[in-house]
Amino acid sequence: MRILVIEDDREAAAYLLKALREAGHVPDHAGDGEAGAAMAEEGRYDVIVVDRMLPKRDGLSIIEDLRKRGDMTPTLVLSALGQVDDRVTGLRAGGDDYLAKPYAFSELLARVEALARRRKPGEVETVYRIGDLEMDRLSHTVSRAGQPVPLQPREFRLLEYLMKHAGQVVTRTMLLENVWDYHFDPQTNVIDVHISRLRAKIDKGFGEPLLHTIRGAGYMIRDGAR
């Protein structure tokens, strides 16, 4: 997918572009706010990654301009600030996601891919299906191989988020943000324990495991047969 990276730090940008290319994407680079705004206006990107503090022009104003013109290209805001109030201002300006520097590339990649997925139009899916795992979002029921799997409300939301992003890496922070609505970093990996509980319910005793741990990145739910 086409990704515009607006970032003034040459080294960081070069690394980011290389890594995105290796992940199979087509990234373009803009080194300052004005060039970035001009390229963003062309409107041919699936995701825009923009640093908040840029020479010549503030990153948030670029997003604001896009939104004013009705351009809803998903944007990921990068910032060295990254605290509660900054995230709020970033999202209020029209950014879709917010990532604080320093970040792990796997985190950025997972978020960029999640953003691109979000953009896909179409009706809201009421049933998610991965292999023989099925989730009915209306009746709040989950079944695997036809057998009902009872889940706690939070486990349901966790699985729902994973299934929504099936085939994509979902990081621990993404889960914490989207399932628990917390933006801090718990000192212990509490998410891992929730995942292993969920795994015990949906994978244990069934043939093919669906919920996978991606080392150094996060988790992914996918149909192993595919």
Added chain:
Amino acid sequence: MTALGRVVRTTAFKLSAIYFAVFSAFAVAFVLYISYSTNSLLTQQVESTIAAEVMGLAEQGRSGGLPAIFEVVEQRSRQPGASLYLITDVSGRILAGNVSRVPAALLERSGMGPVTVPYQRSAEEGQRMAMVQVLRLPGGFRMLVGRDLGEHEQFRAIVTRALGWAVALMIGLALVSWFFVSRRVLKRIDSVSATTRRIMAGDLSGRLEVTGTGDEFDRLAESLNAMLERIEALLHGLKDVSDNIAHDLKTPLTRLRNRLEAALAGPEDTASYRATVEATIEESDRLIQIFNALLMIARIEAGLPDTAMVEVEAGAILRDVAELYEPLAEEKGIRLTVRSPETIRLKGNRELLGQAVANLVDNAIKHARAGAVETRPVEVTVSAAREGSNVALRVADNGCGIPAGDRERVLQRFVRLEKSRSAPGSGLGLSLVAAVVRLHHGTIELGDAGPGLTVTIRLPAG
């Protein structure tokens, strides 16, 4: 800059000058007004006296003719404190009266209102002022009737003197106020600037003098002292941080470097490189975590915008955190319970309060195991209760607790008690909690749960 220039530039001098100018202006205006109105009153009185005299003499003239007027004038002229009279013939020769000399032209201007002119009573006396009216009598005679204005002049002199005194008094008062302001008041301001200079020079323990009178200078000194207290605390915090960064960040950084160095020197095989790189990423993630925690604390201590503080429910915050940690606790064989019997609202930031409670629960789960007796189940309890006008959020465990002497210390950044050094963590958890509590204008207290540790956060209820 000369000494005079310095004096002129002081606030005391400027204030005194302004006082002086304002008071003088008032005094002059007041005296001028009084003298003007008294003057016009006196003039009116003289005019009406003259008019009455003229009328009286005219009466005499009508009944007895000129001789009668002459007689009356002669008679009245000799009385003490008499009005002024003068009768001349056509050639200007004085026939009767008590005035020896008036301006010659005056007697030609008869039939007009009273005018003020100089005159002499007798040749030996000096010139004086009088208000006179000239009348034409039958047969070319002229008559002058008037009043001496000596009283008038005297009054004017009194007023002038009063004005002089008033100005002198104003100068005196201005000098006194200057003295008072500069000595009593500005001296204290000078002492404030002297103290601040000393503090800027590096003596952070310096404080402003509070005299105990409770005046505005005391209040100013108290607020400035409170500010200095805070600055000193912040600077000490900063110093502690840099000391601790040196210690706590240098260790993992050194480890990181050593590992890479060892990999470089070791066998060239992908598997071992891979393992090193993975371990390095893990280590650097931990470093990032520490930096983020530090940054977060700094941001919280710098304060949040008011919009970030909304009404939240204490029980909901506890339940959310407990729900997040419950599987972890269960995995470690710890029972995590929430007690929040009533709905308690308070003004705060859900995210930060959640993080504070999460840090406490995290700590409790990590450390409750240590020192736990085999036969006793390990428990962590989070609870919310109303305490007067406060909300008390409590996280208690039944582990080994913290010795009373160490309780203050663990709230500081990077402080980790010796026996917990091996456990993972940045040593910033509790200081972040303390920063969040300060932001919410609350207090934090570490107590004995007998056995175990109780951490109580008290926040003002909303």
